[in-house]
Amino acid sequence: MIHGQVLPFPAQPSRFERRLDWFAESRRVLIGIWAVYIGLRLLVLLIPVVPTSDAEWYYLRAISLAEGHGYLDNAGAPTAFWPPGWPIALSLVFRKFGASLLVLGLFNLASAALIGQLTLALGRRLFRDEAAARAGFLLLAIYPNAIAYVPLALTEVFYTALLMAGCWAVLARKQTAQLVGAGLIFGFATLVKAQTLVVLPLLFAIEWLRARPVWARLPRLLGQGLLTLFIAFMVVLPWSARNHAQLGHWVLVSTNGGYTLLTGNHDTATGDYTPDAPVVKDLMARTDLDEVARDAEARRLGMDWIKVNPAKFMALLPKKAIRLWAPDGEGEWAYQGGDPNYARFETLYRAVRYANQGYYLVLMLGFASAFVAMTVRRIKGRQRWIDWWLLPYGVTLFPTAICLVFSGQSRFHWPVMPFVCMATGWLVIDLLGRIGRPKAQAVTIH
Known part of the structure; x- marks a missing residue:
């Protein structure tokens, strides 16, 4: 028998564990x-906030669709300005339950509940x-x-539910x-956000690289990715055909792409979304161009400006990224313009806005730290670095890439x-x- 041998003895789980x-x-x-x-x-549904700005446009389009009038602009003409997916979905709910802010809120609540379930599942x-x-x-x-x-x-609420559901369906x-x-x-x-399809290559790229044999798995995953893209395109195609029939031009999803490009790339651009810039207002005021031609002209003006001013465009990139990721709490703007009681509770609104900004910064600090911690853990454990844990970081590249080309908006x-x-x-x-976690205790055997 060996006397005086020291053996590690697992400690009992602590109260904290x-x-x-x-x-x-x-x-x-x-x-x-x-x-x-x-x-x-x-x-928050108890707050009587009425739609303004972009929200008002979507809300009125949904009512028009629910009443059978089609997707029309404010003058009553067929339009493809802004993607139609959200008004289409909302119109189906309005047709069933009636058009009201309560129905809108409850539909968003159902979408939020799906977001919650998918947050757990993912x-x-x-x-x-x-x-975790x-x-x-x-959080x-x-x-x-x-x-x-x-x-x-x-x-945002409806779209996020779709985005997360799509990710879950692939995973x-x-x-x-x-x-x-x-x-x-x-x-x-x-149909809700036209750039969404760029997420699909990200999903299949992670799945491809997360396990061996990498090259042997590529043909199957490439085929699956192309199948998914094809199905998605077939969903969008009827809307594109409708645009051709009613506008006289092929428009894949919407006619605001050029407009959005120009608002972020012109002589007075600051990196933020600037629809009131003179070059933008002058273009929108032109009556010699129809909707599709105006969008094409806006795209041309934006691209020409980038080509002529590459240094200015590059200088805007960090400003756009900062405008996208630094501030948070922009939801308050909707209440500022749509809640008739905002003035009475402005101090409370602002306090919540400041608290939200602090909370957001903590979340983002944790997000960045989690990337480092997981990387270190996987390297030490000799695990493959690329795995599904990278999906949240890949998804952040989606709005970042868009804002760098167009404009930065925290929304x-x-x-x-x-x-x-x-x-x-x-x-x-x-x-x-x-x-x-308690440390293992050393026990000496005599």
């Missing part, structure tokens, strides 16, 4: 998070940790700017036929925030686990 286990396993915890998530979003899938998934869900539940959008007639598929559903979802999402990062919460939730649980 048991609490983390309770957080991950308790049904009551999950119900509680759901109660907070839905309760706060129901509460969090479990990406990070393989129930506690729940933590990400909780999203109390995020003020996410709550603020629920009563608004803007695209969770068990057979190729299920990609038809993913294609349908991404196709309709493209465009709204659909990314559930993914940010997932990654930050994983980091929180990982740090808490490290802090609360």
